[in-house]
Amino acid sequence: MNKHVSLKKAVLAGVFSMGLVFLPQTSEAAYTQEDLNAEMTMAVSWMQNSAEYRELCYQAYNTALAQVQRAAAAHKAGAKPLAIVLDADETVLDNSAYQAGRIGTNEDYNTKEWTKWCNAAEALAMPGATDYLQAVDRLGVSIFYVTNRRMDTQYDGTAKNMKELGFPQVDKAHLLLKTTTSNKQPRFDEVAAKYDVVVYMGDNAGDLPIGTYGKKQAVRNALVDANKAKFGVQYIVLPNPVYGDWEPGLYNELDGNYWALTPKQKSEVRNKTMRKWLSKEAREAKAIGHKTLIQQIDDENAAIEKKYGLPAGAIHDDIRN
Numbered sequence: 001m002n003k004h005v006s007l008k009k010a011v012l013a014g015v016f017s018m019g020l021v022f023l024p025q026t027s028e029a030a031y032t033q034e035d036l037n038a039e040m041t042m043a044v045s046w047m048q049n050s051a052e053y054r055e056l057c058y059q060a061y062n063t064a065l066a067q068v069q070r071a072a073a074a075h076k077a078g079a080k081p082l083a084i085v086l087d088a089d090e091t092v093l094d095n096s097a098y099q100a101g102r103i104g105t106n107e108d109y110n111t112k113e114w115t116k117w118c119n120a121a122e123a124l125a126m127p128g129a130t131d132y133l134q135a136v137d138r139l140g141v142s143i144f145y146v147t148n149r150r151m152d153t154q155y156d157g158t159a160k161n162m163k164e165l166g167f168p169q170v171d172k173a174h175l176l177l178k179t180t181t182s183n184k185q186p187r188f189d190e191v192a193a194k195y196d197v198v199v200y201m202g203d204n205a206g207d208l209p210i211g212t213y214g215k216k217q218a219v220r221n222a223l224v225d226a227n228k229a230k231f232g233v234q235y236i237v238l239p240n241p242v243y244g245d246w247e248p249g250l251y252n253e254l255d256g257n258y259w260a261l262t263p264k265q266k267s268e269v270r271n272k273t274m275r276k277w278l279s280k281e282a283r284e285a286k287a288i289g290h291k292t293l294i295q296q297i298d299d300e301n302a303a304i305e306k307k308y309g310l311p312a313g314a315i316h317d318d319i320r321n
């Protein structure tokens with residue numbers, strides 16, 4: 001082994017032992033579901049603890065109630081009866097403890113665990129939800145909970161939970177759980193055939209009758225933009241930064257199934273779909289960091305050879321010592 005090669009090996013060994021600065025921080029196998037779950041921490045903490053989340057809940061229910069009061073006052077005898085249509089999870093039910101419980105575990109969302117949570121009937125009411133629903137009920141307006149909790153395995157726990165929280169009109173005629181499809185449009189149509197729906201409420205674009213089911217990000221956003229005049233009027237939205245159809249919508253590969261990706265790939269999709277600003281200095285530092293050490297050494301050698309008019313490969317690494 002010549003000196004040139006051995007010196008490079010020694011330098012590389014030294015650098016790598018200091019923390020693999022030129023290698024990826026984690027391998028495909030090393031980035032686990034637990035790492036992905038940890039990405040929820042800020043969002044779940046915000047929902048459970050911030051004054052601002054409570055403010056947005058109150059704002060949504062107050063806005064919706066004003067619309068219901070206005071419609072009830074203007075309602076004519078013989079006209080279609082009035083109703084509201086709303087989602088349950090993260091619209092009136094707070095499931096953040098379930099999400100928080102996944103942080104620190106390697107557990108992905110799955111139906112078995114979610115069913116256990118639903119049937120434990122331990123979700124909380126979101127701030128202002130019970131007061132809002134009871135006020136709508138007192139106005140004689142029908143309430144339809146259109147949720148993708150499952151009718152076959154999750155009805156009993158869900159109904160028990162909602163009744164204990166004081167939610168009105170919780171029965172099989174008004175609690176429209178998922179039977180065959182997660183697309184809520186057929187259930188919306190069923191209600192709208194008999195009722196004048198004053199407001200639709202939800203934390204997911206799919207909770208509104210605007211056609212976003214199964215659509216990717218650009219289409220979802222375009223459909224929302226096309227309906228912008230209805231927000232705060234007929235469509236009332238609650239914030240949910242933890243989960244929702246916006247997440248698989250980020251994955252824009254043709255027919256790509258986001259849910260089939262590995263935890264690392266999901267994290268990459270989340271990161272690649274962000275607009276990022278870096279200072280000029282940070283961009284330059286990043287460009288250097290992405291070169292391998294060998295390439296850096298070769299570049300430096302070539303620069304010195306060029307400066308002194310030497311043939312390529314003439315410089316040994318030890319010229320720098």
Ligand SMILES: [Mg+2]
Binds near residue numbers: 087088090202204
């Ligand atoms: Mg929801």
